Amino acid sequence: MNKLIKVAEKTYYISGPFHIGVYELDTISYTGKKEVCLIDSGVDKIVAKVVDELLMENGFTVKFIINTHYHADHCGGNNYFKEKYDCKIYSNKFNASLISNFDIAPAVIWGATPIREVLNNYFYATPTPAEDIENFNLPDGFEIVSLPGHCIDMIGVRTPDNVLFLGDAVISKETIENHPLTYIYEIGEHLKTLEKLKNIKASLYVPYHAEPVKKIKPLCDVNIQGIHQNIEDIKRICKEPRSIDEVISIFFNEKGFKLSMYKYAVEGGIVKTYITYLYNEGQMLATNENNFIKWQTR
Ligand SMILES: [Zn+2]
Known part of the structure; x- marks a missing residue:
């Protein structure tokens, strides 16, 4: 009510x-x-x-x-x-x-x-x-x-x-x-x-x-x-180099959450927000592995 x-x-x-x-x-x-x-x-x-x-x-x-x-x-x-x-x-x-x-x-x-x-x-x-x-x-x-x-x-x-x-x-x-x-x-x-x-x-x-x-x-x-x-x-x-989708997958599996397309769009985007912050702050490196962009913690 x-x-x-x-x-x-x-x-x-x-x-x-x-x-x-x-x-x-x-x-x-x-x-x-x-x-x-x-x-x-x-x-x-x-x-x-x-x-x-x-x-x-x-x-x-x-x-x-x-x-x-x-x-x-x-x-x-x-x-x-x-x-x-x-x-x-x-x-x-x-x-x-x-x-x-x-x-x-x-x-x-x-x-x-x-x-x-x-x-x-x-x-x-x-x-x-x-x-x-x-x-x-x-x-x-x-x-x-x-x-x-x-x-x-x-x-x-x-x-x-x-x-x-x-x-x-x-x-x-x-x-x-x-x-x-x-x-x-x-x-x-x-x-x-x-x-x-x-x-x-x-x-x-x-x-x-x-x-x-x-x-x-x-x-x-x-x-x-x-x-x-x-x-x-x-x-x-990201201690090891990971693509964004790998980070999303590991994060969700660790918490026991199921990834729906909706969550992939919305919460996957939030994972990207965190990685963007860490990259721009100089706490993360981006490398190109066979045209996969991978993110690694410094
Ligand atoms: Zn709002």
Whole structure:
């Protein structure tokens, strides 16, 4: 059961797998209802409808949406709200352009038009016109916090009553234990963001897929630890020269996971992200063995 949970004077979030933020604005719509802004919008129109019912029960109407980033589980509900409320949609410049032109998003995963297994709700959302939040006069007290790494230029949103919505900057301990290869676009940037986040003050932190916390440092440390574990595993696997597909195979076999085409596209890409980081950091060498590019830990 999804619920609208009040966490500060005017800030709420929706419980369930997607922690959508709701902030009660000071304005009233022409229909006489209290206007709110949403922070992210759910994975699809089914989730959006459930959220909308909770909003209607409370007499709320949506004025605008801020998306923390372009991933479809964060902006897949945009189209529902846009059609119903004609609300504006904002993100920063980079993410706004991808939310507006969604075909680029699945291609980021695969490097070309992706295999069909990737074209699901998590990787493809109906494109909705989104604008650069820089050009919008946000109500007083809102703050946009830069949290890059999970994807290029991800943002967090602080509401005027000091609740910080984190997008996917941190995930839960359980997720890290059960799915160690969670999506990260750039490991080095993400590690810097996690270190920075430890010192960002807020009265409550709301990750999109993990329970809200009053103290963020322990969760940042769990996330950093999970990344370092993956780095150690991949460095160990690459003590001998390995192709990317060999690394994926050994990593999955060691953990007892089965590789589906979907996981090959998504989590295989994450293995590539780690190898890219280690190579660019000078911790790994690439050699050409009979036209197989092989990666070896220095
Ligand atoms: Zn994401």
